[in-house]
Amino acid sequence: MATTRSQRTTRPSYASSAIALLAAVCAAGLTTTHPVQRTLVAIEALGVFVVLLSAVGRQRGHRLGGLSLLLAGGGVVGLALGLSTVFPAGLVERGALVSGMLGPVVLLLGLYPVRETLTRHFTGVGIALLVGAIVIRGWLQGIGQLQLLAAVALTLLAWDLAEQAVTLGRDVGRGARTVIVSLTHTAGSLLVGLFGVAVAAGIYGVPPSTLPLAALALLLAGTLVLGLALYLGHLEQAQNPVERL
């Protein structure tokens, strides 16, 4: 009894998981171009949250209610996914939609979790699917610039909160209240995302220069290398953790 309970409590925490899934679903919604696609994502979102609710119910001892919610939510998600594979006309368009819609579902598999040891793999794959959808949409130029930026920000937010859910689960388990902590963390990450979107939109608003794309890419590469150098210096302390008595 004691061991099963302790195993259960190291699972990803609910509050952060819910916010992560919300961010992922929103990102998926932002990568759509047609109202029908948006409806499909909304149906999927409903299913995803019903499944998460079933996890809450099962933990609180409502086995039957939890199971029925799980089945209902799973059915709704399956329906939305099935429709997404048949609805759009073009193969690439269809790929973008399916990839975007699979992202939150795989994330859910990680956070539910289907298997605790695979949580991080699932979240990684879920986020990668969302990135794939974003890249295809950016290539197709089907969505607006701001929409694309917001989708990127939300995808990263989903990743961050999924990680937060995992670490919270390891540290305090599912029994503890984590809403305040999750919201504080979300607020910080959301602000950074908004800042990034604002900066990118600002750069986009600058009148087109004669600078070729390659030069711009080099500039970005330079920034990236600088950032990496700083980051690695930051990480050095991880190899030699500071210990204070």
Add this chain to the structure above:
Amino acid sequence: MTTIERTQRWRTAFVFVLVTSAAGVYLERPALLLSSAVALAYAAYPLVTPTPTVDLALSRTVTEETPAHGESVTVTVTATNTGTRTLPDLRLVDGVPTYLTVTDGTPRHTAALRPGASTTFEYAVDAKSGTHRFEPATAVVYDVSGGTRIRTEVEAGRDPEAEMERERETETETRGERETESGTGATDRLDCAVAVETLPTRRQTRRQTGRTAVDASGTGIEFYQTRAHQPGDPSNRIDWRRFARTGELTTVEFRAERLRTVVLCVDARASARRRKRPGEPDAVAYSIAAATELLRALLVAGERVGVAVVGDEFEWLAPDRGGHHRAEASQLLRTHREGSSGREERPGSTPKSASQSQSQSESGSQSETHSERIQQLLVRSQGAADVLLLSPLLDDFGVTATERLEAHGHPVTVLSPDVTTTETLGGELARVERRNRVRSLRERRVPVCDWTPGDPVDWQRATKNRPGTTGQRSEVGEDLLGVAEGRQEAAEGQSSDERGWS
């Protein structure tokens, strides 16, 4: 100890930047290339967030510091951010004592704390016999980006109010009474004392004046008997009223009060460290809990008490009295509570149930060392001493020890915590074997208290409950009861006598 580490959470953002910028350049989509700016902002996020400094004050209170066995105790923990920085993501795990299980709520808590702000959470534990120390709480703090993780341990009791209260208490109370209190102020432990209803029957005393009344005449304050006067009897012992009435000279004798020496012998061998089920205290922990309480009770009764612990090594504390001795003896007992491997033997890791004890498979060398230990006990408790043996009786050690000690003239009383179970077949076998040992000891007229942890320790009731053995034990019981009744009657008689004299 505080550890700071980087979580590398935002490493993913760099991958993101690489993917989107590469795709943007390859597919010639400026919008995609620009979107990597958002990811870049996230990548820089942990670099610009300051590392919080963890300055926490923790106070812990319980609804009942001295609960009964099985009683539910609510523990309330308050953490205050005494630093100057906000802690955006604080995760606290309270150090619940090893043998206590949380029954309600969770000892894990999260909070975001501004400087000076505090957070409170509570959980319930079921008390078990013994003294349970709370361990320091573990605090994990992440910075707001989640890029830095600080792990530290926080001792409870830096609450200023509790500190003041403690000082006040220390002023009013004497040092002797407070010797067992630790100096942390707030609750750092639960004392679930074993209720001792009767002390074991006294069977042998030293010829020294003490406080234990014995069945013999001598100097004392309680009436014992009258007898015919013999030349040389002190004149103030002559019953002059009777002389006035009958003309016969009689001498009044008083009950002698003698000194008693008790050696508490705790069986703390590895084979005695059995428990009913994982997560529960083992037999040694229960024995120690009972021994601590018996030590206190016996010392209060004015006895000289020695302590012998038969564990991996034989440890001995010579019989003595006084506050210092009591502190020393309690310390000796406490160190054996969890044993040398107590830390690793967390619930669930190596659950040894009572059934796994193999009484017959003890190697020759082992039983040799055990008999050596008993020999040591005999040598060290030279002179008359009662031995109070605390053993779960899961192997033959208790019986052999009792035999040897009795053979050398040390009356033995046994207190045996019952940790056997009927849940498994092996457990049932262990239970039957143990019951047989208890019976064989009782047949030798050794008072055995078959103690179920949680019940009060009571030698008389333990025997009364078993009709089959009453006959065997009744003599000892009657002996004690007889003396007690005799004492009462004598006391009444004497007081009436006194009235008569005045």
